[in-house]
Amino acid sequence: MRQRHLFSAALLSGSLLLAGCQQDSTGGDSLTLYSGRGEPLVAPLIEAFERETGITVDVRYGGTAELANLLQEEGGQSPACVFWAQDVAALGTTKPLFKVLPASITDKVEPVFRDRDGKWIGTSGRARLLIYSPERLQEGDLPSTMAELADPKFKGRLAVAPTNGSFVAHVAALRLSQGDAAAEAWLQGIAANEPVIVRNNTAQHQAIADGEADLASTNNYYLGRFKASDPNFPVAQTQFEPGDIGNLMLVAGAGILESCNNKPAAQMFMDFLASPTAQQYFTGSVFEYPVTGISIVPEGTAGVDYATAAANAPKVDLNDLTDMQGTLALINKHLN
Numbered sequence: 083m084r085q086r087h088l089f090s091a092a093l094l095s096g097s098l099l100l101a102g103c104q105q106d107s108t109g110g111d112s113l114t115l116y117s118g119r120g121e122p123l124v125a126p127l128i129e130a131f132e133r134e135t136g137i138t139v140d141v142r143y144g145g146t147a148e149l150a151n152l153l154q155e156e157g158g159q160s161p162a163c164v165f166w167a168q169d170v171a172a173l174g175t176t177k178p179l180f181k182v183l184p185a186s187i188t189d190k191v192e193p194v195f196r197d198r199d200g201k202w203i204g205t206s207g208r209a210r211l212l213i214y215s216p217e218r219l220q221e222g223d224l225p226s227t228m229a230e231l232a233d234p235k236f237k238g239r240l241a242v243a244p245t246n247g248s249f250v251a252h253v254a255a256l257r258l259s260q261g262d263a264a265a266e267a268w269l270q271g272i273a274a275n276e277p278v279i280v281r282n283n284t285a286q287h288q289a290i291a292d293g294e295a296d297l298a299s300t301n302n303y304y305l306g307r308f309k310a311s312d313p314n315f316p317v318a319q320t321q322f323e324p325g326d327i328g329n330l331m332l333v334a335g336a337g338i339l340e341s342c343n344n345k346p347a348a349q350m351f352m353d354f355l356a357s358p359t360a361q362q363y364f365t366g367s368v369f370e371y372p373v374t375g376i377s378i379v380p381e382g383t384a385g386v387d388y389a390t391a392a393a394n395a396p397k398v399d400l401n402d403l404t405d406m407q408g409t410l411a412l413i414n415k416h417l418n
């Protein structure tokens with residue numbers, strides 16, 4: 083049986099029997115989830131959790147930054163029990179509102195993929211990397227560092243998604259590792275290359291497929307999705323040289339709000355996200371990477387496996403990627 087067979091009872095039972103259930107006032111058991119992750123991506127997983135536990139998950143979908151702002155406004159009055167964010171910056175912003183998670187949950191996740199104070203865990207990993215047109219660029223023409231994308235030789239050939247959360251986190255990491263002056267110089271170089279400005283990572287891929295651009299820095303998991311529906315989709319991906327900031331490893335992640343009125347259910351949900359079932363789903367069906375160190379059979383068709391991505395990633399502490407407002411302001415100054 084292929085690993086894609088996701089929700090076997092055997093896998094689920096182990097992770098879900100740990101915490102007890104609480105009945106809410108309506109006689110059913112429920113929890114409210116704020117999800118910055120898109121519905122098509124996570125709905126199948128949430129439904130599996132509901133089927134197995136009998137707990138109803140009321141989901142409010144929205145942009146990660148938008149939901150993080152909402153949580154700030156709502157404070158202790160928020161109906162949310164769990165916040166599932168696309169990026170670490172939003173988790174850092176929300177951290178003061180999170181409770182400390184039990185070690186039974188945090189211990190499942192590799193230390194590099196969780197909060198140093200135990201208030202959030204990564205739920206899946208994603209690597210930044212290079213996508214390009216294999217028709218218009220030979221391997222020898224490719225930049226070996228992210229810095230090189232700002233080289234004038236790539237003028238008119240880049241696609242950039244300046245407001246995308248992963249791009250913002252990436253520039254935040256660039257500021258951390260190389261300083262503000264270097265990050266700003268890089269943004270100036272990118273702007274001088276007159277990139278095609280698009281909304282998100284998907285649109286970057288499409289821009290290359292449509293011939294509007296030849297290369298872009300993006301997240302690893304999109305190409306697998308495109309190739310799953312069209313094996314001839316004319317985009318390829320590769321990483322920069324080992325340790326380059328262009329190979330940054332990021333996470334989507336989640337935490338439990340201190341104000342949650344059903345913490346046992348919230349803990350069961352978090353436990354589920356770190357379970358082999360969920361980790362296999364992120365890896366096998368969504369083409370992201372596991373965060374729990376378990377060995378998972380990769381099904382991605384697009385090429386950069388987890389071991390390679392992890393080995394090539396620069397050393398950046400995700401806990402430190404918190405100044406998203408400052409980073410966004412810097413980006414807006416140069417790319418619009």
Ligand SMILES: [Fe+2]
Binds near residue numbers: 283301
């Ligand atoms: Fe994404």
